[in-house]
Amino acid sequence: MEMKALGHSSTLKRPRRIDHNSLWYRIRTNKAAYLFIAPWFILFLAFTVYPVIFSGYLGFTSYNPLKPSTINDFVGLQNYRNLFTDRDFLISLRNTLVFTFGTIPFTTVFALLLALAVNRGVKCKTLFRVGFFLPTVTSLAVISTLFVLLCNQYGLISQIVQFFGGKPTNWLNNQHTALLSIMGMSVWAATGYYMLLYLSTLQSIPQELYEAATVDGANGFQKFFSVTLPHLRHITLYIFVLNTINSLQVFTEPQIMTGGGPGYATTTVVLYLYKRAFSSQMMGYASAVGYSLFILILIMALIQLKVLGFDRRIDE
């Protein structure tokens, strides 16, 4: 009784003091900041958080939109288990990996060599920049359509191959060449962008380093290996990670050029997901496909960061 009264009177007597360090105070005085990020945050909740969580849930169901009640059909890890025995999925996974690891080395090496050459001082720099960059600003839908023409039996590619004594074929209709053709096109289309990333890094290397190396008596090769190359490590890692993430999600090119065929020869994981979700209406299963790919991408990115030993530098 006494305690209670004491407590009561003491709160009454204490003057109201604003604690400038209290969390609530700092939130209230920063109302404007929350207002400023609110539009993004609302869109983020609606179009990222909700769908990511919901598709995680769907991956554990046998949801088929034609039978709405299946949304409650909890099947546990069955979808994920089925992936391992789904031949079509495994083929599309293989295609995706072949595409990714078959294009990245070429794209990166071409990009680096072209950047080094352009950086050495070519004439008409602008012309080169525009030329190499045009595929990057052009929609993949346009480029893919264009290459359907170039890849037909009598098209440009066949003519070039014939010129060098090869046998023309319908490149996109052939089990053995369809995926290779799409990969070739992707290298062609992507090189310019990565070249530009290399070029902007090359131009940021301080000129004094080269001068110092010259004073120390280094020749061209030594300068390249001791000055240029170390400066390119960070950007090369970035390019590897970015290109891996992009390549594992390849969709537009096979969708337009081959529709995934012939057979499943050019079906990629995202294309497979798209077909399962929106043609076969197996949305639960397709969600599991999506999550598996997402996990694969995360693992790949982490491995690259670890192997190349830049895990700390990336957040600088």
Add this chain to the structure above:
Amino acid sequence: MEKANRLSENARSYILTFILLPFLVIMIYPFLYMVSSTFKDQVSVITEGFNLIPKNPSLKAYRIVLSTQPFLKYFLNSLIVSLAVVAGNMVFSPMAGYAFAKKSFPGKKFFFILLLSTMMIPVYLILIPIYRTFIALEWMNTYQALIIPFLAAPISIFLMRQYIMGLPDEIIQAAKIDGASEIGIFVRIIYPLLGPCMAVLVINTFLNIWNSFLWPLLFTTESNMWTLMVGLYNYGGYKQQVFNERMVCATLAALPTTIVFLFFQKYIISGLTSGAIKG
């Protein structure tokens, strides 16, 4: 000695240019070929091979495409969607970018990590739930389905944050002393300074949305709502082997971005590389 050095320098860059020229041709030739194919007929587009100048040029393919397909409508749809998304990003991205750059508020780091992580969420992961939602909201075949999700793109916010961080704090302090409100500081002091960065944002957002394919493909099923890319894709499904007409569609779809690129290449290049060269 000095002069000889400069001469050899000059000679070297000519040699380099000469070596690189074939690569430039490989990059540009397909585009020229695409445009020239639009003037060929259905047979010669295949048989004329390397020819850039058609033997019997005609505008027939253009006439057929434009008279059988509502291409003007596709063009308009692409334009409406792209411009609306650009407008949204011009408002919302600087707002959030400013808060992340210049304000310190509880949870800022948390929100910023969320922002960065959104950039890593692949689009296919969200397609199915959003498809369900759009059907429930009756948003299929509407502009808002193509516009609203992209109004405050994380990449634009990040771009703005990087730029605003470089603006001096003193101008904000001075405005505060003059009694400007929080919103007044943003609208009257910060926003007018964003010019160069805004140009990068506008052009890159425009290119991204104009070129997007998967999203409009999935959420528009009626031809009067198709964007150029979806129209281009569906034309291929319907006239698979008629390449001169397909190239007309491709050329019309690529024309606006090519023009934008040629005029604003400086901004485009700095925008696409800005994420990479920081740090």
